[in-house]
Each structure stands twice: as structure tokens, then as C-alpha cells.
Amino acid sequence: MAGVLDSVNQRTQLVGENRLELLLFRLRGRQMYGINVFKVKEVLPCPRLTSIPNSRPMVRGVAHIRGETIPIIDLSMAIRGPALPAEDVATSFVIITEYNRRTQGFLVSGVDRIVNMNWEDIMPPPKGAGKEVYLTAVTKLDDKLVEVIDVEKILSEVSPLDEDVTETVLSKNTRDRSTSRPVLVVDDSAVARRQMIRCLTAIGLEVESRNDGKQALDYLKEVTSDGSAVTDHVSMVISDVEMPEMDGYTLVARCKNDPELRDLYIMLHTSLSGVFNKAMVQKVGADDFMAKFSPDELAERVMEILDRE
Structure with a gap:
């Protein structure tokens, strides 16, 4: 041990x-x-x-x-x-x-x-x-x-994943989410971005996407440049960990240390597995963590988070 x-x-x-x-x-x-x-x-x-x-x-x-x-x-x-x-x-x-x-x-x-x-x-x-x-x-x-x-x-x-949210989960989506603020998806893999966008749009959400942490941070700073709250523009961020230029851990740390961005709910959603994740997530202050990729689990978790508002 x-x-x-x-x-x-x-x-x-x-x-x-x-x-x-x-x-x-x-x-x-x-x-x-x-x-x-x-x-x-x-x-x-x-x-x-x-x-x-x-x-x-x-x-x-x-x-x-x-x-x-x-x-x-x-x-x-x-x-x-x-x-x-x-x-x-x-x-x-x-x-x-x-x-x-x-x-x-x-x-x-x-x-x-x-x-x-x-x-x-x-x-x-x-x-x-x-x-x-x-x-x-x-x-x-x-x-x-x-x-x-x-x-x-x-x-x-080689071994395609099922990318569709099941009818059982969709039936739990009883709220009209068409007026919800967009979810920001951050991932350098085009395949992973497509999977997440498909999942989130299936439950009625609008999605913004960026390819890495630097692009995401630039976007967040841009939408808040007029002094408005970041939560007026983005409902939550779902970010990969491994990304060029700026990884997901650094993105979380930068957001949580920025008074204008710290209230943003950030979930790390990554194919990284193993015993290290809990310690990593706690260190950078992410709000949630989920291992890729289950469309039902992701859809249910996002609905649960947004329904708390």
C-alpha cells in the first residue's frame, strides 16, 4: 500500500x-x-x-x-x-x-x-x-x-461504443432544456467531442465545443469580458484531461483561481482510469469526475447537475 x-x-x-x-x-x-x-x-x-x-x-x-x-x-x-x-x-x-x-x-x-x-x-x-x-x-x-x-x-x-442515450434515460428528461445556457465541451479528440455533443443534444441541450484547455479558457474570458457572470453564458464545463497546450487539470486550476470563473461547475470526463484520479481531482478542485464513455451515465449526471439550479 x-x-x-x-x-x-x-x-x-x-x-x-x-x-x-x-x-x-x-x-x-x-x-x-x-x-x-x-x-x-x-x-x-x-x-x-x-x-x-x-x-x-x-x-x-x-x-x-x-x-x-x-x-x-x-x-x-x-x-x-x-x-x-x-x-x-x-x-x-x-x-x-x-x-x-x-x-x-x-x-x-x-x-x-x-x-x-x-x-x-x-x-x-x-x-x-x-x-x-x-x-x-x-x-x-x-x-x-x-x-x-x-x-x-x-x-x-476497432470496438465501437454505443453512442446513443437510451429511451429509458430520455424518459426521465421531463424539463424543457431549450432555454438552458450552453454546456461547454472541451476535448482534443474529434471522436470524443462528437460522442458528447450527440449525448447532450439528445437531452435538449445546446453545446459549445473547444479543442483544448487554452481555447476553452480564452472563450470563457471572452464571454465575461463585459463584466457579466460566467454562469450567465455557460451552464457547466465538461472537459477531457489530456489535451495539447493546456490540459484539463490546468484548465480547472486556472478557472478555480480566477474570481470571475470560480463559480463555474466543471466536470472532468476522461478515458484516464486508475487509482490516481480521485487525488488529482481533489488537488485541482474540479466539481466532478466521470470516466468515459457511457452516454446514459453522462446524460443522467448532467441532468442531475442542471436540475439542482
Whole structure:
């Protein structure tokens, strides 16, 4: 238990400081990629894989790890690249991750190291990259480009989530929300933004969306520049944690330390899972936290929050 608490304490030192730890890895070739360490459960040499009939080609099989049966996704194939050759699988590595309440492994050809970085040095993909790009961010390390992959986009294609609010939940929505102030959704993943917007509009809410914490903070300062209360313009904020330029923790901390924005209700809504979240949320002062992505749970929680007013 002491070891777990020490780990929590070490990791939470990054919270609110706009910093992250990236695990660097390679697929095929020399290009370096990164993934947030918070999403990584462990890294291990590729275990024995058992094939799954009728599965997508990018799912190379399942592995039995610590009592769990975990799908192993060829990350190179998932981003429309070449498959890792069968003869190289035995010498490759698997990054075990937890996203959106699911555990999966990503097959990679090599793992490099962990680096501590500032989110201000993590930039959105180039605007000309197109909608089909599998990146949420890019950065430079030792004068080399590091690409941060949009894992939520990959998982939405490998194992799509149900994005619709059920009729059972919709039947509980007895209030006319057409006159409610907009909900501000903040997420760097286009897939995640689409999922949340679809969920919130299903219960009659208007939605504003921004791609990262800096854009969101600029928007909030803009609507209050005339001296009006932020709650006159936005009913609540639902923000991801991992975002380039300014992460969700830093967005919360900046808002809660600003007299003009501190009354705004902010929920962190993230695919990050594990034992660290409670300590992180308490440190930055967020009003609520929810793990992605259940449309029914999100719709019910938002209705409950807004109905308190």
C-alpha cells in the first residue's frame, strides 16, 4: 500500500502544473510515438497470442495476462500502416492500457523511454493533416518529431461504443432544456467531442465545443469580458484531461483561481482510469469526475447537475 501511495504522490505532483509523462515507442521504422503514462498499466514482451475467428485484421489475437483475456491490437495497422510481420511479433512489445473502462494491449515494435514534458510543448496536429489523421498532438524531442496517437479514434473503429442515450434515460428528461445556457465541451479528440455533443443534444441541450484547455479558457474570458457572470453564458464545463497546450487539470486550476470563473461547475470526463484520479481531482478542485464513455451515465449526471439550479 505504501508503494501505491508513493506513486500517487509522485504522479499528482504533475497535476495542475500542465505537465505529463509520455511513454515513447516505435512501430515500424524510426518514427517515434507517445502515449500518456497514466493510461499505461504495464509494458511487457509480447506474450503468446491466440487468434480470434472473424476479428478485425488489426486485432492480432488475445493474450491471457494476470487473469484477464486482453485483445492485442497491432497499432501500426490501426493507423492504416503496414502490419508487423509475423516473424517479428515474438520480439515485439505490448503496451497494456486502460481506456474508456476497457483494457487492451497495443503491439509495438520497440519501447524507448519515459519523458516528462510540458503540455505547452505539445501541439495540435497540423491543420492540413486532414480528418482521417490518427493523431491528437505532436511535439519535438531531441529535434525529432513525436506523434501522439488518437487512441479513442482507433478504439471507436476497432470496438465501437454505443453512442446513443437510451429511451429509458430520455424518459426521465421531463424539463424543457431549450432555454438552458450552453454546456461547454472541451476535448482534443474529434471522436470524443462528437460522442458528447450527440449525448447532450439528445437531452435538449445546446453545446459549445473547444479543442483544448487554452481555447476553452480564452472563450470563457471572452464571454465575461463585459463584466457579466460566467454562469450567465455557460451552464457547466465538461472537459477531457489530456489535451495539447493546456490540459484539463490546468484548465480547472486556472478557472478555480480566477474570481470571475470560480463559480463555474466543471466536470472532468476522461478515458484516464486508475487509482490516481480521485487525488488529482481533489488537488485541482474540479466539481466532478466521470470516466468515459457511457452516454446514459453522462446524460443522467448532467441532468442531475442542471436540475439542482
